[in-house]
Amino acid sequence: MDAKELRELIDVISRSSFTTFELEREGFRLKLVKGAGPDPAAAIQLATGSAPAEPSQAPAPQDSLPPAAVVAQAVNDGLVTVTSPIVGTFYRAPSPGGPPFIEVGSKIAKGQVLCIVEAMKLMNEIESEHDAEVVEVLVANGQPVEYGERLFKLRPMA
Numbered sequence: 001m002d003a004k005e006l007r008e009l010i011d012v013i014s015r016s017s018f019t020t021f022e023l024e025r026e027g028f029r030l031k032l033v034k035g036a037g038p039d040p041a042a043a044i045q046l047a048t049g050s051a052p053a054e055p056s057q058a059p060a061p062q063d064s065l066p067p068a069a070v071v072a073q074a075v076n077d078g079l080v081t082v083t084s085p086i087v088g089t090f091y092r093a094p095s096p097g098g099p100p101f102i103e104v105g106s107k108i109a110k111g112q113v114l115c116i117v118e119a120m121k122l123m124n125e126i127e128s129e130h131d132a133e134v135v136e137v138l139v140a141n142g143q144p145v146e147y148g149e150r151l152f153k154l155r156p157m158a
Helices: 003-015 067-072
Strands: 020-025 028-033 043-046 080-083 088-091 113-119 122-127 132-137 150-156
Touching: 003 020, 003 028, 113 150
Parallel strands: none
Antiparallel strands: 020 028, 028 043, 080 150, 088 113, 113 122, 132 150
């Protein structure tokens, strides 16, 4: 997404009735919040490798750049986010008390099981789509997850 597209998106959102808008693409995340921070039209928050930023932690726009240009400078950290394909309960291990499928720092192969999401008494194995290194586990064991909720951050291996 280039700076022009971002400016157009910000303009559309500022004229709409939305108060919050989020867009996530591989390696890029944008969150627009109306009425937050010093610019009441839209506050821009970026999450590049950590949990989503709170409004008070949003990066301050640089005086010489419009907000869209600041967003365009977001660092592409190269991480891939694994999301839940279904609503259910997240499990890190194949059985209660068993060792987790993966840990932060683990090297994993494409097709390797990352976790289980239980839905309607069915245990659905979530597999890696990449040879990668596990950078972050975003959900606690036994927690409910929604469709599209972020579960892991992985660093693909070349």
